[in-house]
Amino acid sequence: MHSVDQTTEQMVRSVLAYAENRLRMDPVPLDKATLDPARLHDRLRGVIREEPRQPDEVLGVYASVIAPSVISADSPRFLGFIPAAPTKASLLFDMLVSCASIQGISWLEASGAIAAENSVLTLLAAEMGMPPTAGGCFVSGGSAGNLSALAVARETAKRERTLTGRPQVVVSLDAHSSIINTLMLLEMDALVVETDDHRLTRSAVERMIARTDAAVLDDVVAVVCTSGTTNAGIIDDLDGVGALAEERGWWFHVDGAYGGAGVLVPSLKPKYAGIERADSFIVDPHKWMFTPFDCCALVYKRPELARRTHTQDASYLDVIRDQGGEWNPTDYAYHLTRRARGLPLWFSLAVNGLGAYREAIEVSVDLAKAAADLVRAEDHLELVREPDLGIVLFRRLGWEHDDYDAWARKLHDDEVAFIPPSKWDGETVGRFAFLHPDTTLDVVREVLERTR
Numbered sequence: 001m002h003s004v005d006q007t008t009e010q011m012v013r014s015v016l017a018y019a020e021n022r023l024r025m026d027p028v029p030l031d032k033a034t035l036d037p038a039r040l041h042d043r044l045r046g047v048i049r050e051e052p053r054q055p056d057e058v059l060g061v062y063a064s065v066i067a068p069s070v071i072s073a074d075s076p077r078f079l080g081f082i083p084a085a086p087t088k089a090s091l092l093f094d095m096l097v098s099c100a101s102i103q104g105i106s107w108l109e110a111s112g113a114i115a116a117e118n119s120v121l122t123l124l125a126a127e128m129g130m131p132p133t134a135g136g137c138f139v140s141g142g143s144a145g146n147l148s149a150l151a152v153a154r155e156t157a158k159r160e161r162t163l164t165g166r167p168q169v170v171v172s173l174d175a176h177s178s179i180i181n182t183l184m185l186l187e188m189d190a191l192v193v194e195t196d197d198h199r200l201t202r203s204a205v206e207r208m209i210a211r212t213d214a215a216v217l218d219d220v221v222a223v224v225c226t227s228g229t230t231n232a233g234i235i236d237d238l239d240g241v242g243a244l245a246e247e248r249g250w251w252f253h254v255d256g257a258y259g260g261a262g263v264l265v266p267s268l269k270p271k272y273a274g275i276e277r278a279d280s281f282i283v284d285p286h287k288w289m290f291t292p293f294d295c296c297a298l299v300y301k302r303p304e305l306a307r308r309t310h311t312q313d314a315s316y317l318d319v320i321r322d323q324g325g326e327w328n329p330t331d332y333a334y335h336l337t338r339r340a341r342g343l344p345l346w347f348s349l350a351v352n353g354l355g356a357y358r359e360a361i362e363v364s365v366d367l368a369k370a371a372a373d374l375v376r377a378e379d380h381l382e383l384v385r386e387p388d389l390g391i392v393l394f395r396r397l398g399w400e401h402d403d404y405d406a407w408a409r410k411l412h413d414d415e416v417a418f419i420p421p422s423k424w425d426g427e428t429v430g431r432f433a434f435l436h437p438d439t440t441l442d443v444v445r446e447v448l449e450r451t452r
Contacts, residue, residue: 011055014055015055030418032413043061074086079417079419080420082287083433085435089347090290090345091292093348097339097343103338104137106329109320120342128263130301133303135332136297137332138296140295143182144333148306150179151186152309153222153280154221163218164218167187168221170222171183171223171224172192174199175255176229176230179255193205194208200236202237205223223244223251223252225242225253226259227254227256228389229258231391231422231423233390238274238278239277240274252279255281262365264354265361278301280299288364288390294341295341368390368432371392378448381394381395390435391432393422394431394432396430416446
């Protein structure tokens with residue numbers, strides 16, 4: 001299995017040829033995604049057996065059964081959830097990282113990879129106005145980033161003051177679902193703030209404070225803002241809430257998993273005023289920074305606090321600290337073993353230039369504005385709210401949930417677009433999530449035409 005023989009040589013040629021063909025697809029097809037479990041399990045039954053199979057035979061199963069059963073999130077017609085649009089450079093370098101089995105646990109083992117990753121984290125921190133001493137690591141996704149950051153918030157509060165009850169974290173109703181799950185895992189409670197237009201503001205938090213028992217407020221350890229909510233792309237009042245957090249001694253965490261990358265665009269930067277106040281923030285490069293799954297940048301203003309929380313002690317790990325070194329990523333999140341998942345982003349940024357990233361992000365925002373104009377122009381459609389970033393919510397007058405569902409299924413069956421409906425204040429609505437810079441306004445027109 002580990003030697004290079006004639007079978008391996010053929011496998012290398014076949015897999016690389018398949019990968020090259022996939023990389024050359026322009027545009028990437030959406031695919032229908034076979035969802036029938038019985039059919040899928042039947043076609044995969046017996047593929048793995050005691051005896052070996054020819055690689056081309058197994059690759060054929062992947063190409064004919066598995067690949068068509070996966071919706072291509074990197075297609076310009078993938079307009080649901082939060083899409084992905086990795087650059088060709090990042091995809092190629094991701095292959096290199098896998099081929100070399102590059103891990104990124106400690107400076108002792110992977111100093112070059114870690115230095116490259118850290119150069120990207122330094123760039124992101126600088127764009128967000130954080131000090132040069134800020135730092136962190138790449139983790140698997142926003143959920144892992146939020147969990148790691150809020151664990152630091154909790155442990156820091158426990159060290160610095162006395163808590164009389166369960167730790168409390170201030171959040172809005174529109175905080176990502178991973179925040180609530182994180183609080184459950186960390187045995188913390190959510191102080192949910194009622195907001196106007198789904199945006200967490202200083203005044204909304206102050207109203208919550210005014211009606212909350214003082215003993216409960218004494219146990220608040222953090223407040224979470226979102227810079228680009230997943231459902232609607234709303235940026236919270238980062239400056240106002242961040243200032244309030246400083247005044248009250250709360251940890252200020254900013255979840256920018258989807259929308260945080262917008263700070264790279266000069267025309268959008270004013271929307272992110274106050275993000276420099278964050279004690280920690282996350283952004284997912286596998287979303288608006290065009291990197292393959294799975295990748296989240298987690299940055300702390302004072303990384304030494306994270307190191308105090310996440311450093312793992314074991315006799316076999318002593319060597320990675322005894323021999324010194326600049327940075328051990330394993331000390332900044334709940335992980336130990338980790339893939340050097342920041343390298344594809346480093347390579348793509350260097351190859352394409354930061355300016356290309358700024359432009360590609362702005363394309364999505366401009367497309368959202370144009371789509372909103374198209375919605376406004378139709379008598380049977382209604383814009384739910386003005387888009388902040390690349391997400392557009394709209395309603396089709398007279399439709400109920402089943403109508404939206406049938407519309408979305410037909411669009412997918414016809415491979416026009418993948419655009420599942422969402423909810424807004426309990427009402428089913430249509431939702432565009434623009435991220436791929438090659439998505440055209442003609443695709444939007446085609447989708448909206450199907451609402452007639």
